[in-house]
Amino acid sequence: MTLLDAYALIALVADQPAAGEVQELIRGGGCRASVINVAETVDVSHRVLTLEIAEIREVLDPLFLDEVALVEPEESHAWSAAALRSRYYDRDNRAISLADCFLLAHASEDGAVATSDPPVAEVARAEGIEVVALPDSSGQRP
Numbered sequence: 001m002t003l004l005d006a007y008a009l010i011a012l013v014a015d016q017p018a019a020g021e022v023q024e025l026i027r028g029g030g031c032r033a034s035v036i037n038v039a040e041t042v043d044v045s046h047r048v049l050t051l052e053i054a055e056i057r058e059v060l061d062p063l064f065l066d067e068v069a070l071v072e073p074e075e076s077h078a079w080s081a082a083a084l085r086s087r088y089y090d091r092d093n094r095a096i097s098l099a100d101c102f103l104l105a106h107a108s109e110d111g112a113v114a115t116s117d118p119p120v121a122e123v124a125r126a127e128g129i130e131v132v133a134l135p136d137s138s139g140q141r142p
Helices: 006-014 019-027 035-048 053-067 075-088 098-110 118-126
Strands: 002-004 031-034 069-071 112-115 131-133
Touching: 002 019, 002 098, 006 019, 006 035, 006 053, 006 112, 019 053, 031 035, 031 053, 031 098, 035 053, 035 069, 035 098, 075 098, 075 118, 098 112, 098 118, 112 118, 118 131
Parallel strands: 002 031, 002 112, 031 069, 112 131
Antiparallel strands: none
8 A cells, every 4th residue: 555645646736747656656556645635735736836726626536536545544643643743853854744744654554655755755764664755846756
């Protein structure tokens, strides 16, 4: 199982460099996304990239109907996410979001993380979670 982080989903929504690789992962099956990362995807895509909500839904809704399973957090994920953020967050050097800590809490159970976010990749590797390194908007991989 591979969990797609917000960066991976944003790449699809905004047709960024990682979009093709994310589509390949999805076609390969077994991809999941946390509902918390979906919220982060919509927020960044709309607020930062100024995409309309309807455009975002047009890309994401079909994925969640057929190809990408949505996962919802449970209480144990909240405790794990909080512990991860407490252990690794550093505003200047590793500003990992709480949403990404939920992603890692899910992935720690049975999966890899697909990301282009350096702090997510760094924490995942430190926790022994497999990383599928995607290119960011400049082509760099974490």
